[in-house]
Amino acid sequence: MSRAEGPAPGREGWGTPSAAARFGVVVFPGSNCDADCFWALEHLGYRVRYVWHQDSDLEDLDCVVLPGGFAYGDHLRAGAIARFSPVMQAVGRFARDGGLVLGICNGFQVLLEAGLLPGAMLANSGLRFICRYVFLRVENASTPFTRLCRPGQVLRIPIAHYQGNYYAGPATLSELERRGQVVLRYCDEEGRVTPESNPNGSLGGIAAVANPGFNVMGLMPHPERACLAELGSTDGRLILMSAAEEAVRRRRAPQAAAAAGPPDASAGAGAGPAGAAGTAPPGAGR
């Protein structure tokens, strides 16, 4: 486990140095994006360690990342078996205690099966594995994972999945929409949410959802693959850096974060729990 002491040289303008943020990347048998997640977080200057699926000690972590891949071979249903692993019992407690949890692709599927996020995943409507860049519109820029984004901002991040077709029953869906729990939607380059811009048939073009407390988010796209300009996009950094900043804020003012309650979309850009409690978030710039 390496410990980074701040952003590496050449990263001026990336926002607040959140080197103290501590991430844990869970590794299930069959996870295959764990190394990319580890690399991206370390590259951004945060502390990262792997968390083996049989471990249940998350004490030292601010944010747990469930990476992409095929945990337990996706047998039965993607994430269906992974949800019962020892680490997921710990992740459940961690989430209940307000810890940040980010599920990417297969990780999102695991969170859905575990009931830590509402809804479920179906096979892509076109029945094809899709591996390409998509555009995402930020629907809620007040969550811990999108604080560095503007409402309506368009992000370019790749997807790579066969089962990314998000489904929730009508009552659940309207509740999600009402409460701002839909965090990202598939859109076109101009930010318009259209059927053509929806790669997999997800209801409402939903690409990312959060739990009612907004400390758990799942997204099908891979932000860790959009952290290096040479690879095509750096928009993924915004999600990882938002989480890191929120993690550090929560560690510094846990009472404030807990008392102010969950953020919602109507609060507008920049508003968040710390604002309500009178403590200013570290200046990040937008």
Place this chain on the structure above:
Amino acid sequence: MVAEVWLRRGVLDPQGQAVRGALRALGYEGVRDVRVGKLVELRLCAPGRDAAEGQVRAMCSRLLANPVLEDFRVAAVEPAEDASDAGSAGSPAGPSAGGEAG
């Protein structure tokens, strides 16, 4: 015991749609709708058929089916004749205590 797991009515079944398309392309134009489900066959020891069914229903609720998307049915079936069964005591089906429910 056999558990059948099906996507709920009203949930789009892309796989079923694909199979329907393929069957119609093969000339079976009368095919209106196809849904593809899952069969899970379990051999388990339980104190009787009702207990076995109860256990399998619980297994469906907890793991074998995703209640957001899927419904399930559970049925007891006669186990297939099998050389490895030679040592099991009692009749294979029925509510006899200690028997093996298939």
